[in-house]
Amino acid sequence: SPGLYIVATPIGNLGDITLRAIEVLGACDAVACEDTRVTGKLMKHLGLSKPLWRYDDHASEKDRARLVESMQTRAVALVSDAGTPLVSDPGYRLVRDAREQAIPVTSIPGPCAAIAGVTLSGLPNDRFMFAGFLPAKDKARAEVLADLGAVRSTLVFYETGPRLARSLAAICEILPGREVAVARELTKLHEECRTGSPLKLAEWYGAHPPKGEIVLLVGPPGEQPVGRADADALLADALATLKPSQAAAQ
């Protein structure tokens, strides 16, 4: 039925397409996509042929309004080049406008590199914060890391091979005590996930420049904040274990 369908597609391994994604891509009237060549290949692989409409969030208001208007009478699937649309990918404005026009919006969930990275890394996942791509410029990157360093969750970034070394160097400087994970080429032949201190990973990837796509994760700050009662108890413990001569010197 008419509306907008947000369809997740594989992040590398074509086997990761869901049954529902295939069903919706087969039944829709058109597919809005970032790159018609990339989506054309996926559709061909699935044995499907639909009109492919190029769309990204830089589209003019007029083009977006026309696309939303078409959803009054057509089923339009939105896909990105890989993974879940809207996750560091276009679609936010389209979804917002469709909702404003009371057009039905349906999510067909599936692969997402950030989630795959969180689950593989072994870092605490009770709370994690997805923070997209780090800025490319050193100063801006350092500022973002300093700000996010205060957040008490695992931080999840998208990263590219050529930029990884500089990001790890910045983490060494700004968040040196954290545990870090680099999840690379997820779901693909050369999938790997390395964990360790920022220094250890900076050394490793300095010697082995990484290829392919990367999720960079930074574990949460270690110490829990100490409340007043805890502080008193810790102090009492520490004093009790001091040798008499040390205690006298206090």
Ligand code: SAM
């Ligand atoms: N919407 C996508 C998703 O749901 O994961 C992300 C799109 S974003 C433009 C592309 C970035 O996602 C890459 O630079 C990389 O950081 C990450 N990524 C995508 N596929 C990946 C994979 N197979 N392994 C590791 N990271 C991946």
